[in-house]
Amino acid sequence: MRAKIYYLTTLLIAAAFAVVYFFKMDDSNNKIVCQSRHTLLHDGFRLDSNFGFIFANDKGELTVHAIAAENGVQSQVARVINFTYVKNNDVYILKNQYVEYLSTDNSKSSNVDFHFPAFFYEAGKELALKIEYDKYNNPVIYLHNMPMFYCKKYNHV
Structure with missing residues (x-):
């Protein structure tokens, strides 16, 4: 009888770990962390940018660090x-x-x-993105059907 209790307890503990592991693995596949560089040139305006994206659990964060130059004047973003x-x-x-x-x-x-786009500076504004994966499983983020951000660093957290 005592052996059956040990086996049952061991089985329940193993099942609990398997369930936690399964859901943790499933949840991690929904997280995207990446960084991308982007340079914009437009009529004498230059913007050299670094973007950091985090997507997880229906919320995220976009960090923007950039240097803008126009008519010899620089500003930081x-x-x-x-x-x-x-x-x-x-x-x-x-x-x-x-x-x-x-x-x-x-x-x-x-x-x-x-x-x-207004999303970058005004609360409440929306932005539609499409995320596809290249042959190396790195995300490529599209804006208006144009690839804008190729993630050079990618992690499933």
Whole structure:
């Protein structure tokens, strides 16, 4: 009888670990962490940017660090955009919850925001993205059916 209790207890513990492991693995596949560089050139305006994306559990964060240059004047972009999202297959609808401007961001006096969708600087604005994967399983983020961000660093957290 005592042996049956030990076997049953061992079986229950193993089953509990298997369930936790299964759900933890399943949850981690829904997380995307990546970084991408992007350079925008438009009529004498140049924006060299680093973007950091985190998508997990219907919310995320986009960190933007950039240097903008126009007519010999430089400005810095340093902000964190917190958002929620709804996912439908490979399309993500992001909704800006709030923007945190970091202390080094002095872009308000420049034309930087003119070159960004309103999602990048205004709470409540939405942005539709499509995320597909390349042959190496790295995310490629599309904006308006154009590949905008190729993730050079990718992790399932």
